[in-house]
Amino acid sequence: xxxxxxxxxxxxxxxxxxxxxxxxxxxxxxxxxxxxxxxxxxxxxxxxxxxxxxxxxxxxxxxxxxxxxxxxxxxxxxxxxxxxxxxxxxxxxxxxxxxxxxxxxxxxxxxxxxxxxxxxxxxxxxxxxxxxxxxxxxxxxxxxxxxxxxxxxxxxxxxxxxxxxxxxxxxxxxxxxxxxxxxxxxxxxxxxxxxxxxxxxxxxxxxxxxxxxxxxxxxxxxxxxxxxxxxxxxxxxxxxxxxxxxxxxxxxxxxxxxxxxxxxxxxxxxxxxxxxxxxxxxxxxxxxxxxxxxxxxxxxxxxxxxxxxxxxxxxx
Amino acid sequence: xxxxxxxxxxxxxxxxxxxxxxxxxxxxxxxxxxxxxxxxxxxxxxxxxxxxxxxxxxxxxxxxxxxxxxxxxxxxxxxxxxxxxxxxxxxxxxxxxxxxxxxxxxxxxxxxxxxxxxxxxxxxxxxxxxxxxxxxxxxxxxxxxxxxxxxxxxxxxxxxxxxxxxxxxxxxxxxxxxxxxxxxxxxxxxxxxxxxxxxxxxxxxxxxxxxxxxxxxxxxxxxxxxxxxxxxxxxxxxxxxxxxxxxxxxxxxxxxxxxxxxxxxxxxxxxxxxxxxxxxxxxxxxxxxxxxxxxxxxxxxxxxxxxxxxxxxxxxxxxxxxxxxxxxxxxxxxxxxxxxxxxxxxxxxxxxxxxxxxxxxxxxxxxxxxxxxxxxxxxxxxxxxxxxxxxxxxxxxxxxxxxxxxxxxxxxxxxxxxxxxxxxxxxxxxxxxxxxxxxxxxxxxxxxxxxxxxxxxxxxxxxxxxxxxxxxxxxxxxxxxxxxxxxxxxxxxxxxxxxxxxxxxxxxxxxxxxxxxxxxxxxxxxxxxxxxxxxxxxxxxxxxxxxxxxxx
Numbered sequence: 001x002x003x004x005x006x007x008x009x010x011x012x013x014x015x016x017x018x019x020x021x022x023x024x025x026x027x028x029x030x031x032x033x034x035x036x037x038x039x040x041x042x043x044x045x046x047x048x049x050x051x052x053x054x055x056x057x058x059x060x061x062x063x064x065x066x067x068x069x070x071x072x073x074x075x076x077x078x079x080x081x082x083x084x085x086x087x088x089x090x091x092x093x094x095x096x097x098x099x100x101x102x103x104x105x106x107x108x109x110x111x112x113x114x115x116x117x118x119x120x121x122x123x124x125x126x127x128x129x130x131x132x133x134x135x136x137x138x139x140x141x142x143x144x145x146x147x148x149x150x151x152x153x154x155x156x157x158x159x160x161x162x163x164x165x166x167x168x169x170x171x172x173x174x175x176x177x178x179x180x181x182x183x184x185x186x187x188x189x190x191x192x193x194x195x196x197x198x199x200x201x202x203x204x205x206x207x208x209x210x211x212x213x214x215x216x217x218x219x220x221x222x223x224x225x226x227x228x229x230x231x232x233x234x235x236x237x238x239x240x241x242x243x244x245x246x247x248x249x250x251x252x253x254x255x256x257x258x259x260x261x262x263x264x265x266x267x268x269x270x271x272x273x274x275x276x277x278x279x280x281x282x283x284x285x286x287x288x289x290x291x292x293x294x295x296x297x298x299x300x301x302x303x304x305x306x307x308x309x310x311x312x313x314x315x316x
Numbered sequence: 317x318x319x320x321x322x323x324x325x326x327x328x329x330x331x332x333x334x335x336x337x338x339x340x341x342x343x344x345x346x347x348x349x350x351x352x353x354x355x356x357x358x359x360x361x362x363x364x365x366x367x368x369x370x371x372x373x374x375x376x377x378x379x380x381x382x383x384x385x386x387x388x389x390x391x392x393x394x395x396x397x398x399x400x401x402x403x404x405x406x407x408x409x410x411x412x413x414x415x416x417x418x419x420x421x422x423x424x425x426x427x428x429x430x431x432x433x434x435x436x437x438x439x440x441x442x443x444x445x446x447x448x449x450x451x452x453x454x455x456x457x458x459x460x461x462x463x464x465x466x467x468x469x470x471x472x473x474x475x476x477x478x479x480x481x482x483x484x485x486x487x488x489x490x491x492x493x494x495x496x497x498x499x500x501x502x503x504x505x506x507x508x509x510x511x512x513x514x515x516x517x518x519x520x521x522x523x524x525x526x527x528x529x530x531x532x533x534x535x536x537x538x539x540x541x542x543x544x545x546x547x548x549x550x551x552x553x554x555x556x557x558x559x560x561x562x563x564x565x566x567x568x569x570x571x572x573x574x575x576x577x578x579x580x581x582x583x584x585x586x587x588x589x590x591x592x593x594x595x596x597x598x599x600x601x602x603x604x605x606x607x608x609x610x611x612x613x614x615x616x617x618x619x620x621x622x623x624x625x626x627x628x629x630x631x632x633x634x635x636x637x638x639x640x641x642x643x644x645x646x647x648x649x650x651x652x653x654x655x656x657x658x659x660x661x662x663x664x665x666x667x668x669x670x671x672x673x674x675x676x677x678x679x680x681x682x683x684x685x686x687x688x689x690x691x692x693x694x695x696x697x698x699x700x701x702x703x704x705x706x707x708x709x710x711x712x713x714x715x716x717x718x719x720x721x722x723x724x725x726x727x728x729x730x731x732x733x734x735x736x737x738x739x740x741x742x743x744x745x746x747x748x749x750x751x752x753x754x755x756x757x758x759x760x761x762x763x764x765x766x767x768x769x770x771x772x773x774x775x776x777x778x779x780x781x782x783x784x785x786x787x788x789x790x791x792x793x794x795x796x797x798x799x800x801x802x803x804x805x806x807x808x809x810x811x812x813x814x815x816x817x818x819x820x821x822x823x824x825x826x827x828x829x830x831x832x833x834x835x836x837x838x839x840x841x842x843x844x845x846x847x848x849x850x851x852x853x854x855x856x857x858x859x860x861x862x863x864x865x866x867x868x
Binding site: 054055056057058076077079080082083084086087088089090091092094095099103104106107108109135151155 | 328329333335336338339342343346347348350351702703704705706707708709710711712713865866
């Protein structure tokens with residue numbers, strides 16, 4: 001699969017619930033083989049978008065192609081081509097992993113042989129093979145989520161939608177699930193991943209769409225987003241002493257947008273060429289007789305991107 | 317890429333996919349059988365119902381407190397009193413002077429039954445007429461009232477049999493007398509006679525013919541009575557028949573019937589025996605008559621007869637003929653009136669409760685309906701809430717397949733549970749089902765389809781089990797009271813009564829009653845079945861129309 005092929009394309013995709021517009025005219029292209037992230041606060045419309053793309057909800061307006069099938073006219077074919085790991089554990093607690101997978105396989109109309117083979121493979125992949133005959137009621141959150149991933153992959157979909165899969169998991173399970181997601185992606189599956197965890201999106205996703213109030217307000221790779229919305233770079237300085245005069249002199253010298261102090265760290269927000277400023281900064285501080293303990297350039301965080309982009313979308 | 321997507325990702329979506337329906341059925345069973353705390357009550361419930369039903373309503377209460385008013389005060393009425401005292405169905409607390417006084421005791425709840433022996437009780441029995449034994453039963457406890465009424469029927473029936481036996485014994489005595497007279501004729505005729513008297517012999521001929529005719533008729537009649545009586549044990553007697561015999565009132569239970577049948581059979585055997593004995597005696601009389609006549613003829617032919625002796629034998633034969641005639645009329649009166657006493661239940665409260673046999677079909681229909689409407693919360697609403705329906709929606713499985721698979725499972729479950737009740741009622745409480753079990757299975761399945769359909773409609777319009785229960789309660793609680801199980805439909809106010817006529821449960825109960833009690837075939841309850849099929853079709857269609865695939 002070449003990376004410039006699009007497996008999802010949407011135009012003006014909209015969903016209203018009564019007067020409320022949950023998803024407002026989304027245009028989207030997801031490339032084959034990438035991990036595409038939807039980042040946004042709760043209620044931004046991420047889940048609604050995913051539900052529409054997986055045929056669980058009918059769009060009010062707009063159109064989309066998923067796995068080259070039309071969302072409105074070829075829903076059953078889309079269902080056969082996509083897998084989903086929903087937010088809530090959507091399997092039967094009374095059933096064992098093998099029974100759950102058997103049932104799903106039957107509903108996909110898969111051959112029994114294939115279901116058996118796939119189930120064993122997948123349960124090994126998600127490290128639940130030992131528990132294959134234990135009712136999953138007693139499983140931990142991480143185990144349930146891993147089983148959910150296995151269920152989503154049973155019919156060998158080309159696209160896997162994961163709707164906030166790490167929410168509510170402990171750090172170790174989060175890391176394990178993230179690793180699993182990467183591994184699956186490396187095996188060629190396109191992954192659409194929603195999260196409100198910025199760090200997670202930053203680490204995992206090739207491209208990120210930031211959503212707020214039903215719209216995509218920014219879209220690009222992590223680096224692109226930071227470049228555009230990160231509000232430049234920061235220079236962080238830790239010194240043994242400082243005063244107001246020093247701070248204002250620093251601001252003037254570097255023509256920084258702002259100077260802030262957090263826990264003894266002076267934070268200068270500069271638009272660009274932070275690297276070029278470093279030698280002169282170092283000399284200036286030496287001349288002032290201040291001992292420099294630390295001097296570094298900080299990357300803008302996705303958090304800043306998020307805050308700036310949402311501000312911008314509201315027209316601030 | 318397109319080709320690749322089309323391959324290997326499972327089959328296409330079909331409207332009705334039998335394999336998926338089977339998978340949904342099996343999944344539901346796995347889910348329920350995986351949850352023991354739900355499973356056990358589900359299948360223990362029918363047994364609890366049957367045991368409660370069996371022990372609270374199905375058995376014979378003993379020592380029902382009662383009182384007697386005896387307006388007749390004769391040997392026979394005192395005999396009836398004695399029988400009442402010694403019967404363990406009733407415990408006679410006291411004798412009262414008047415019906416009013418007794419009724420007050422019933423009203424106060426001191427006694428539950430009042431027996432009234434009316435004036436002229438003995439004389440009507442003696443004159444071969446039917447006498448009434450009146451009873452007032454406390455109706456405040458319907459099940460006790462029903463059982464007491466049924467017990468009374470059996471008691472009176474036994475009493476009637478006793479009286480019949482006594483009358484037959486009297487008849488047998490008379491037969492003996494005839495036989496003695498025949499002996500006397502023989503001894504008189506033993507003396508050789510020499511006279512010849514034409515007019516006398518002609519009269520003797522005529523008398524003989526008359527005697528023979530009457531005797532033969534009596535013989536035939538006794539034979540046929542004996543045969544009829546014997547035949548009556550030849551086929552299974554149902555409780556309704558037992559009770560209905562000689563009474564206009566319905567109401568009895570299988571248990572009581574079982575209790576009574578041996579007594580009744582014994583009574584019938586006794587009766588048959590007596591009739592056969594009677595017939596034997598009569599035949600002997602006839603044979604003797606023939607023999608005497610033959611001898612007389614021989615003497616007459618020899619023209620050596622003694623006229624005086626012939627006269628004596630003529631007189632004796634005349635008397636004999638009279639006896640045979642008397643015997644015939646007695647036998648006739650027994651045959652015409654096999655129940656000299658009839659129970660007459662006075663109903664000062666104007667109540668006509670039906671028997672429990674009438675209730676069992678209603679109970680079955682109610683349990684089936686309750687089970688179906690109460691258990692479908694998990695089916696769609698619950699799965700919608702917990703997200704497991706999402707999985708199904710993500711597969712190429714049509715709404716029709718989802719609904720049909722889910723319905724099928726619950727129809728099977730409810731049918732199985734209800735059949736368990738039928739079988740338990742038969743096994744543990746001897747309930748007699750006259751029609752075929754397969755027909756019952758068919759009706760229950762058909763009704764369960766509609767009832768589950770109601771649950772399905774509620775399940776598809778609600779979004780959680782809690783919501784489901786709230787709506788299901790609204791539907792199933794009124795049904796409980798309109799099903800005629802806890803209160804008879806006949807006692808309901810008219811608007812409610814016509815409401816029950818619009819309820820499918822009424823038709824299910826009616827069809828079941830037809831099969832179970834009347835021994836009908838499915839064809840005979842076809843109108844009910846058509847209604848039930850329509851009910852099933854409507855609920856199924858509604859649940860399909862209302863089923864929303866969207867998950868919000």
